[in-house]
Amino acid sequence: MTGCASAPAPEASPPSKQSSLEAAYGALDRADTSVVVAVSLDGAPPSVREFGALQEDGVPAEKTLVDIGSITKTVTAVAVSKLVDQSVVRLDETLAEIFPGVPEDKSRITVEQLLTHSGGLTGSVGDDFEQIDRDELLRRAFTSPLIELPGTRYAYSNVGYSILAAIIEIRSGRSYEDYLRDEVLAPTGVGGIGYLSEYADERSIRSASGESVLAASWGEHDVSWNLVGNGGLVTTAPTFVRFLQELTSGRLLSASALDRLQQPHIAEDDAGSSFYGYGLVVQDVPDLGRIYWHDGGNDVFSAEWSLYADHGDVIFTAGVDAAPGESAAGAAASVLREHLYGASG
Template identity: 45%
Template sequence: MKAFSSPLAIARFALALTCASPLIAPVAGARTDPAQQARLEARFDELAEAGFTGFAAIARAGEIIFARGAGFADPATRRPFTLDTQVDVLSITKSFTGMAIASLIDAGRLSPDATLADFFPDVPDDKAAITVQQLLTHTAGLPDAVGDDFSDEGWDSVRDKAFAAELLHAPGSAYRYSNVGFTLLAAIIERVTGRTYEDYLVNDLLVPAGIEHTGYQSVYDNGLAARNSHGEPVIDASWGGHDPNWNLMGNGGLVSTPRDMLAWEHAYRNATIVSPAARDMAHAPLVREGEGAPSFYGYGLVVEDDPLVGRIYWHNGGNRSFNSHWRVLADQGYELFATTNQRAVSADSAIEALVAALMGQDFELRRPLEASIDPVALPETAGGDIAAGFLAMIASDDEAVWRDYVLNRMSDDLRAFAPIEGHLDMMRQLHRDFGNAAIVAVFESENEIRLGLRDPLSGEVIPVVIEYTGDGLVNGLLLG
């Protein structure tokens, strides 16, 4: 049921301070429904009580109908979150890159069939035929990353690493989420336009549409930026204390505001920021996100069809400090954005909860477990054995151990959620981020065990849910 899909596989951290701020009144003339508003307010109260700190906003047909913050954008000064707090949108950057590429294709300046060899004479033979379309849809076979988001690394170094990296599958043969592919797309934008990626995105596409606080260093305002639980603003917590480097360019690290994000969603969907042809090109469901997955990837965004709400477009992103999520319910006319600087209740959970409130659907919010100061033991139960096996697997740095776990400990449904290489990529990330985390909370119910893991770097508690079948196979994994 739940698994680590590519955009959702993100690290986010908990912030203890919570303080719900008042509801921001809908704009004059916005189409609101009193019962719906009551549901949204009640649901947001639940989120804040459970530990959500951040901001969530909803518009319909471009008019804001709900906007509310909880906790503090700056815990030290108790500065609240607002519609104009600048936040890291993380991998949502890919949605902006996809839009920019679609605009260039629509203008006849770029072809989706253009190859890396058309732009980079030094590209090695195994990557020369990779196309723009394959980069856009995560089918190029490139690895997820070739460097550190926090390093001060220029284009030449990142290019050399990307070109030297071993392909994980033949280009075009499978879906595999890759930040590297979108970095190459940013470089292609620069070669086609003769300008920087940020300059073209901001000044040709965003500012003309009235979206003026979205970009990298050119728009960044340290006084408006959200901070993580350690008080670090985006420039430190996401960029490493300097301008964003080429491991981030085009794939992550853009800053924006909730107000800008809602305006961008509306303008993009209604083809006022790019042409209808460019929009339709980018929003097409082109590649399924793994065998049996309910979602497809377009140009830097996810496309789904939900039986209850219809067509959905979305993307999310996260790092060890921040998490953001945009979502458009196209058939219903709603645009949503949520962002957070903590881990206990993620922006993904906030969006899920608020969509249910919008549509009048039942929803049960998973609340963080009460954590112990000292490590706790796993129970001697079936769930305890399942959890012990999972923790032993992510503690290992042996890919053979991860592969064995996927093949022999996961149910057929969960294993089919992604190709084997996608599962291995996730195990690699779990090992790197949480392999040495101590267990500080355990809660067990029928066919499910919930853990609180204390991150070894930050000391924050990461919630983990493991669902399993009667015969002991893992049927669902959820972090956050």
């Protein structure tokens, strides 16, 4: 009887996304970083987990309120885009058309330039804890020197997004939070993104020293206009993932408004490695495709979201920073990317 060669061993199948996610969770558990994460794979409802000290606070991961920092800009950009959809604001409308008495050097700055950080405005005009109202914010913004010629270069500006929040209030006749809740979120059933109107101290994420968002981010009082529209919103991890899913599905904005929001309008650096849209960063990464993302932090709390358009996945992380400049959210996001896509950047 003649022998026959044995069949070659089958190649091992690549791990599924779900098994890769579970491996990432194991790595995060071993790292003992204090973070809450929400991950949606292929458009499914998000998987929500928390790690480190957050596991011991008695608040379920899906109910933990986190400070999303500068991710607030994503929300503000969507709200402004909604006003454009409603024909209440134009993207080419200038500050002089909206506010009386704008100085000449800032009079021709447009709404779109504010959205893309190309208005040439200074980064900030005060501390997050300093209690100032909308009028004082606008006075300081309009009297501060420009740092770039409007419309020429990217220059990240918290002030610009607070001016956008003021435009939302002036043109809608409602507070920033009320317009966000009633016109942007409520029609799709998404709720739970706001400032004091959505805050509950007993559900707040806590800093390494035990301070809540109210204390560590807002200074134990209502949110200053140094933050309104540009930072400091609170929400839960699964709520923000749902917000992004509603946005990209076309249920928050018209198709044309969503397309404009996601366009790579202006390079963030001379190399053109990333671009800013409206309230989000746009990157095309080899082997990963188009990614939209934003991050934020105040050296106490940090947060980051990323939407992998070619994969149908959304990752949101928020956490407690161990030290200034060390983003817990960014570190957790890197672990998740490495396990899901083999990319740590």
